[in-house]
Amino acid sequence: MSELTLVIVDDHPLFRQGIVDTLSLEADLHVIGQSAHGEQGLELIRDLCPDIAIVDVNLPGMNGQQITHELGTEKICTRIILLTAYDDIEQTLHAAIAGASAYCSKDIQ
Template sequence: METIRLLLVDDHTIFRAGIRVLLEMQPDFKVIGEAEEGEKALSLVRELQPEVVLMDIAMPGVDGLSAARRIKETAPMTKIILLTQHENKEYLQPALKIGAEGYVLKRAAADELVMAIRAVHQGKSFLDSNVTSTILAEYCQDVKNGTVTDNRQLSEREREILVMLARGYTNRQIAELLKISPKTVDFHRARIMKKLGIKGRVALAQYALRHGLVE
């Protein structure tokens, strides 16, 4: 069984201890380090090279979103799950924009966090069920307002790039995987946004989630 190497980042010592006990009950999980703030998390990512980082958003010093953004810049293959008490889009949208693979509420059930870790380790995205409900509510409102768009107008390559963007891949990563130039990726992204009538990486991610293009 493959072991998933985990780094815990939260400024509450008792919370970290509880999460560590929970995770180490799983035979395929190994907690290799802990940090109480973002700057230390960045250092430990470089030193320990965890596969998955579980990180709080609200922390003193370098907050979770800023730390996650910097981790994605320096260690793009590291998966990030943001653990938070916030379920509104003010926090969700920046999380999607920086490329975090998971977003789990601190009040979630233990098995949901375990599922999230395994999902992102396998290259999937994971949203807390309560957050998913919020997104679905927004989708229903879009239907009511008549603003839902049809992704069938996208080419196969455009749909492929849309999914990769929604999963948090950078233009450079997409270019390397598809063996095309970053400028070509940027060109396709611009065409996708024009065809769908939406702007920005966050909106693209939300669109893909709403239409079942990513899990």
């Protein structure tokens, strides 16, 4: 199987590093960039064109849904997985409308 490239955009350093460390355990997943800010994350995704971007919904500056919508209008083929601390149907619908490939709650039990 070919390697998948990822960019992680989350403003919580410990959580972001946890995602990077966890994904690094898989030989076919390679994190090629990470950011803590919305606009910087958008530029990173544009510049690096990863296969997947894992993006927090609530970010300083531009939020995850805005990033997803912006990339969708540019026809960039990166798949966006939106992460959130909030688990409600309205957020899920907004993520789908914005064009996210997946929506995942940070709440793991």
